[in-house]
Amino acid sequence: xxxxxxxxxxxxxxxxxxxxxxxxxxxxxxxxxxxxxxxxxxxxxxxxxxxxxxxxxxxxxxxxxxxxxxxxxxxxxxxxxxxxxxxxxxxxxxxxxxxxxxxxxxxxxxxxxxxxxxxxxxxxxxxxxxxxxxxxxxxxxxxxxxxxxxxxxxxxxxxxxxxxxxxxxxxxxxxxxxxxxxxxxxxxxxxxxxxxxxxxxxxxxxxxxxxxxxxxxxxxxxxxxxxxxxxxxxxxxxxxxxxxxxxxxxxxxxxxxxxxxxxxxxxxxxxxxxxxxxxxxxxxxxxxxxxxxxxxxxxxxxxxxxxxxxxxxxxxxxxxxxxxxxxxxxxxxxxxxxxxxxxxxxxxxxxxxxxxxxxxxxxxxxxxxxxxxxxxxxxxxxxxxxxxxxxxx
Numbered sequence: 001x002x003x004x005x006x007x008x009x010x011x012x013x014x015x016x017x018x019x020x021x022x023x024x025x026x027x028x029x030x031x032x033x034x035x036x037x038x039x040x041x042x043x044x045x046x047x048x049x050x051x052x053x054x055x056x057x058x059x060x061x062x063x064x065x066x067x068x069x070x071x072x073x074x075x076x077x078x079x080x081x082x083x084x085x086x087x088x089x090x091x092x093x094x095x096x097x098x099x100x101x102x103x104x105x106x107x108x109x110x111x112x113x114x115x116x117x118x119x120x121x122x123x124x125x126x127x128x129x130x131x132x133x134x135x136x137x138x139x140x141x142x143x144x145x146x147x148x149x150x151x152x153x154x155x156x157x158x159x160x161x162x163x164x165x166x167x168x169x170x171x172x173x174x175x176x177x178x179x180x181x182x183x184x185x186x187x188x189x190x191x192x193x194x195x196x197x198x199x200x201x202x203x204x205x206x207x208x209x210x211x212x213x214x215x216x217x218x219x220x221x222x223x224x225x226x227x228x229x230x231x232x233x234x235x236x237x238x239x240x241x242x243x244x245x246x247x248x249x250x251x252x253x254x255x256x257x258x259x260x261x262x263x264x265x266x267x268x269x270x271x272x273x274x275x276x277x278x279x280x281x282x283x284x285x286x287x288x289x290x291x292x293x294x295x296x297x298x299x300x301x302x303x304x305x306x307x308x309x310x311x312x313x314x315x316x317x318x319x320x321x322x323x324x325x326x327x328x329x330x331x332x333x334x335x336x337x338x339x340x341x342x343x344x345x346x347x348x349x350x351x352x353x354x355x356x357x358x359x360x361x362x363x364x365x366x367x368x369x370x371x372x373x374x375x376x377x378x379x380x381x382x383x384x385x386x387x388x389x390x391x392x393x
Contacts, residue, residue, distance in 0.1 A: 015325035015355075016346050026051035029365050031341065038341040041359050041373055046207050046316045047288045048364025049238025049278055058277040059239075062270030070266035075255070078266030086272040087243070089279050094205075094213060094231070096223050096245040100254055103267050105202050105232035106132040108242040110139060111258030112198060112228060113169060116250075117142040121165040124158055124195070126150065126181065128174050131349075133200060137169070149174075152185040159193035166193060172201030172215035172229075173208060176350050176358060178313030180208070180215050187225040198228045205282075206236020207316055212282045212289060223247060237278040241267050288363035292316060295361050295370055302374050306381060307388035319345070320357040327382060328355040334380035340373055 011017045021033045027050040031040045049055060062082065072078035083101050090099035102108035113136030117123050121142040125133060128149045137144045145162070147155040159166060168190055170181045183199065190197040201214045209218030216226050228246040233239045244254065254261060299318060304310055309321040322328040325346040332344040335357075346355045359373075 015329055029362060029369055033341060037339065038336065039339055039369055039372055040341040041361065041365075042341055042343040043360060043362060044203070044235040045238055045362050045364070046203075046236040046292065046360070047212075047238065047282060047285070048362045049236070049281060052238060052278075052281065054281065055238060055274045055278055059270050059274035062273030063268075066269040066273065068268055068270065070268055072266065073262065073264060074266050075262055080266065080269040080272065082269040082272040082276075083266060086276050086279075089276050090231075090243050091245060093279050093283060094229060094245040095217060096229065097247050098251045099243045099245040100251050100261065101267070101272065102242040102244065102261055103264055104240075105200075105230070105234065105242040106135075107260035107264065108230050108232070108244055109133050109200055110136040111260035112230060112244050112254060113137055113167075114140045114259065115254050115257035116196065116198070116228070117165065117167045121167065122162050124155055124166065124168045126170045126174075128177060129169065129171055130175055130200060130202070133169055133171070142167070149177075150179070150182050152182055152189060155186070156189055156193075159189060159195060162193075166195035167198060168195050169198040169200070171203070172199045173203035173315050173317070175203050175317065176319065176345060176356075177311050178203075178315045178317030178319060179311065180204070180315070183215060183219040183221060183226070187219075187221050191225070196228070197226050198230065199226050200230040202230065202232040202235060202242075203315065203317060205231045207289065207292065211284070211286075212236065233275050233278065237275060237282060239275045239278050240271050241275060292361060292363040295363075295365055295367075298367075299359070299361070299370060299374070303377060306374075306378055307385040307391075308377065308381070309385075309388070316361040318359040318361065320359060322355050322357065322382075323353055325355040328357060331380055331382060332357060335376050338376040338379065340376045342373075 024032045027045055029040055031038050070078045087099040087101050109132035117140045119141040123137050123142045123144045125137050125146055126149055127146050145158050173180055187197055199216055204215035206212040208215045216229050228244055230244045232242040311319045328344040332342055335342050342357050342359055345358045
């Protein structure tokens with residue numbers, strides 16, 4: 001039998017051990033973590049909708065009208081009219097022919113990839129894709145070719161050297177770096193080499209593109225260019241669940257083949273009710289996106305002046321590169337002692353030597369709360385950061 005205790009101790013010694021905090025109360029910038037008040041800059045609630053009163057009211061009315069449990073899988077008797085209404089609403093929002101509602105983003109990616117590609121096929125996956133994409137590729141049984149992050153030249157070579165059914169899959173906005181995939185170039189390569197392009201825009205919807213419609217539309221790409229787009233409702237939309245949007249034939253194919261859709265109980269209809277209202281809020285609230293962009297721009301300017309090493313991201317995901325996992329944990333702990341919660345991200349979530357603090361912003365954050373974060377970063381700055389700042393004076 002494996003020595004599980006020894007493996008856990010090795011993770012502690014390597015600075016890679018993870019813990020769960022006990023959160024209480026509604027999700028918003030001010031949280032209670034393990035009984036202590038903290039100001040959080042680590043949530044994916046990018047538009048601050050997770051506790052929005054209109055969504056709470058919609059969910060409450062949905063519970064009264066439709067009950068709580070999904071009761072069955074979609075293909076037995078669990079596909080509720082509220083699920084179908086949400087699919088129609090998401091199709092309109094994404095400017096696509098249709099949409100299919102999944103229980104989670106992880107299940108959506110695994111279901112889509114394993115249905116679309118299998119033994120004898122080839123998948124081309126960006127090196128920094130999310131774990132759900134990686135697992136979907138592994139479970140598919142297809143040959144998986146990893147191309148360096150956003151390296152379209154290498155991808156072009158790989159595609160040209162491959163025959164048969166080809167699938168290219170990428171994040172739209174990368175969850176740990178915050179940058180956006182070169183979607184126009186990827187779409188052009190896929191047309192040239194007869195490959196099907198799948199984009200997981202979980203972190204783009206709500207924040208990127210016209211009216212928050214995502215990175216694919218922001219790149220000016222159509223359903224023909226990108227046949228399948230995956231999104232989640234648990235981030236900027238502030239609710240729960242996920243979806244894939246695309247042409248009717250491929251969606252029907254997924255209904256028949258995507259095991260994570262077929263063999264799971266449907267989400268509560270009341271969540272679909274709340275999600276429909278959330279799409280309305282996301283579509284029409286430019287004020288939230290404008291405020292969010294101003295917070296991000298100010299943070300980048302002032303944190304860079306302090307000497308922090310930021311990645312080239314214009315999205316709410318703003319990683320501070322540290323490198324060493326122990327040092328990343330030290331900085332995260334120092335911030336938490338000052339009442340600021342920012343998570344240290346370490347391998348295997350990110351490559352070895354690329355540990356970081358993943359700062360994420362919400363439209364619910366205020367300018368005063370940004371001041372608190374910046375003050376805490378200034379007071380907690382590692383020696384290397386202060387040296388870098390002095391060198392830039």
